[in-house]
Every structure is written in structure tokens, then in C-alpha cells.
Amino acid sequence: MKYIPRTLHIVRSGVVHLILGGACCFTAFPFLWMAVSSLKTKEEVMAVDTFLPSDSQYQNYSEILFHSPIPRYLANSLLVAVSVVIIQVICCALFTYAVTFMKAKGKNLLFRLVLFTYMVPTAVTYIPCYMILSRLGLLDSYGGLILSNGVSVFGIFLLHQAFAGVPSETMEAARMDGAGHFMILTRIIVPMTRPSFVTFILLSFINTYNSYMWPSLITDSPELSLVSQGLRRFLYEGGAYGTQWSLVMAAGTVTVVPLLILFAGTWRLIVQGITDFGCKG
Incomplete structure (x- = not known):
């Protein structure tokens, strides 16, 4: 009788692995094909x-x-994604530090208002954002693609959860030693919350790299197309390429490989950052 729990554990583990294996095969088959x-x-x-x-x-x-x-589209996506990530990290870190550690009236209300915008469907913001970029003369430009994605509400929320876990004693000790806000952020907060920063950077990069709808609305020039737009142009506007399915499949494979390499090398960091975020939340 004492072997029954172990037998049940083996059976349960086998069923779980079978289900997960089937799900993985089902998910990976389109890329394999x-x-x-x-x-x-x-x-x-x-x-x-x-x-x-x-x-x-x-x-x-x-x-x-x-x-x-296709190489030009890949270069465009990498340029825009890296630029967006840099701007988002700077803006989100500064804003999150301010609403988390600095004493200011209404900071909690401001933080809640920012989080409220996360509930707004993205499509609702397309028209006003398009009009703003049009008045600024940033349509059909790298500047419009980059600046329109300069802030991430998800990044603010993720970093806020991580910043909230920093011990108050550490902050007080740094202030007593004469450290300013910028030094505290760069020398203490960022190293202590590195997994959350890494997760934010990777998810932001992947989201920007895969973006399709918004770039399609604000850019028309083929030389500015990101990889998602470029694949569509390659399929429907490439003359003979529209019927050369083997070339279309090769183009799709080439555009996916950078993300697979990135994920294969950083998936542990992503899981660690999300796990830390979940525990602190």
C-alpha cells in the first residue's frame, strides 16, 4: 500500500507530460511546416x-x-524595437521611481489613472494618436514609429511591483549616505530589480518587433516597413513572389529565427522576472 502514492505520482506526471507534449507539438507544428x-x-x-x-x-x-x-525590413524592425525599448525603459523607470519613492501630492491618483489607461482598448487610441502625429509631422517616419510607443503602461505596472519590494531600510541608508535620486535609481533600485527590468526589456522588444496594425496605419513607404508589414508586402505586392510559396515560407522563417534565438537564450530570465513579479504582487 505504501507504493500507491508513488504510483499515482508517476501516473499523474506522465499524464501532465503527455498533455504538455501534445500542446507543444500542436503549437510548434505551423513553424515546423x-x-x-x-x-x-x-x-x-x-x-x-x-x-x-x-x-x-x-x-x-x-x-x-x-x-x-526582407533584410531591410529586418533592419527596420531591429532599429525601431531597440529604440523603443531604450525610451520605454528610461521613461517607465523614472515615472515608477517618482510614484513609488518620492513624496508628492496626488502621486497615487496619478498612478491609478495611468493604470486605468491599460483597460482602454488599444484600437480606441488609434485615431487621436494618428491626429497628434499628423499635427507634429511625424507620420511615415521613424520618429513617429518610435515616439508613439515611448511609454508602456505594462512596464510601469511591472516595475512598480518590483520597486515596491525594495526594503525601505535600504532606501533610508542610501539617503543618509547622501545619495541623490538618480544614484539611488541606478546604483540600488536597478540592480535589485534586474529580473523585472530584463523581463520588461524582452517583452517590449518582442511586442515591438511583432507589431503590425499601428505601424501599418502611420507608415506608407515600403522602405520604412517593419518585418510584419514587409512580409505582407512581400506576399501581395511582390509580383511573382506572390505565387512563389517556397520563397514566402523562407522569408517567414528568416523573420522568426531572431525571436527564437532571443527566447532560447533568455527564457530563464523571463520566467524569473515573471515569477518574482507574481510573488511580490
Whole structure:
């Protein structure tokens, strides 16, 4: 009888792993099919009776990397994503520090108002934001793409939860030693809440890299297209490319690979940051 709990544990663990494995396979299959199809000919992609290519067409990738606009779209996305992340980190850290540690009337009300905007559907803000950028002359420009995403309400909320966990004794000791606000933020707060900063940076980068709707509304020039817009242009406005499905699959694979590499190298940090955030919240 004493082996029954262990048997139940093994069965339960096996069921859980089976379910998770099935879910992983179901989730990863579209990307796997895209990657395999990128090595096929056009006819093999359209055929439904074969999964693997008869002869791998590696020239599809050379065509995408050296004879298509996809590298330009990738460079645009990387430039905009990195710029947005830098601005968001600075703005969110300064604002969060102010409403968390500085003594000011109405700071809690201000923080609640900012969080309230997180409840507003993003589509509702498109028209007023478009009009503001139009009056500032920032439509169809890198400046409009970057500045319109300069603040993240989610980032403020995430950093606020992390900042709230910093011991008050540490803050008082730093003030007694003569440290100013900027030194406290950069020398104490940021190192102590590094997992939350890393999580914020990674999620912000991925969100900006994958953005499609808002960039499509404020940019028209093909040379400014981000990778999501670029794939659409590549599919529907690329002449013969619209029917060359193997090249389309290769383009999709190339655009996804940077995110896969980023996630593979940082997933532990993302999980740590979200776990710390959940415990402190």
C-alpha cells in the first residue's frame, strides 16, 4: 500500500507530460511546416501528399537574403524595437521611481489613472494618436514609429511591483549616505530589480518587433516597413513572389529565427522576472 502514492505520482506526471507534449507539438507544428516548406519547390509546397522535400532548395534562402527586401525590413524592425525599448525603459523607470519613492501630492491618483489607461482598448487610441502625429509631422517616419510607443503602461505596472519590494531600510541608508535620486535609481533600485527590468526589456522588444496594425496605419513607404508589414508586402505586392510559396515560407522563417534565438537564450530570465513579479504582487 505504501507504493500507491508513488504510483499515482508517476501516473499523474506522465499524464501532465503527455498533455504538455501534445500542446507543444500542436503549437510548434505551423513553424515546423513553414521551415520545411521553405526548402521545397513551389510544386512540393502545394502538394498535400508529402511533408519532406525531395531535394532541399537552399537557394531559397540566398534569394531571400540577397535578392529581396526582407533584410531591410529586418533592419527596420531591429532599429525601431531597440529604440523603443531604450525610451520605454528610461521613461517607465523614472515615472515608477517618482510614484513609488518620492513624496508628492496626488502621486497615487496619478498612478491609478495611468493604470486605468491599460483597460482602454488599444484600437480606441488609434485615431487621436494618428491626429497628434499628423499635427507634429511625424507620420511615415521613424520618429513617429518610435515616439508613439515611448511609454508602456505594462512596464510601469511591472516595475512598480518590483520597486515596491525594495526594503525601505535600504532606501533610508542610501539617503543618509547622501545619495541623490538618480544614484539611488541606478546604483540600488536597478540592480535589485534586474529580473523585472530584463523581463520588461524582452517583452517590449518582442511586442515591438511583432507589431503590425499601428505601424501599418502611420507608415506608407515600403522602405520604412517593419518585418510584419514587409512580409505582407512581400506576399501581395511582390509580383511573382506572390505565387512563389517556397520563397514566402523562407522569408517567414528568416523573420522568426531572431525571436527564437532571443527566447532560447533568455527564457530563464523571463520566467524569473515573471515569477518574482507574481510573488511580490
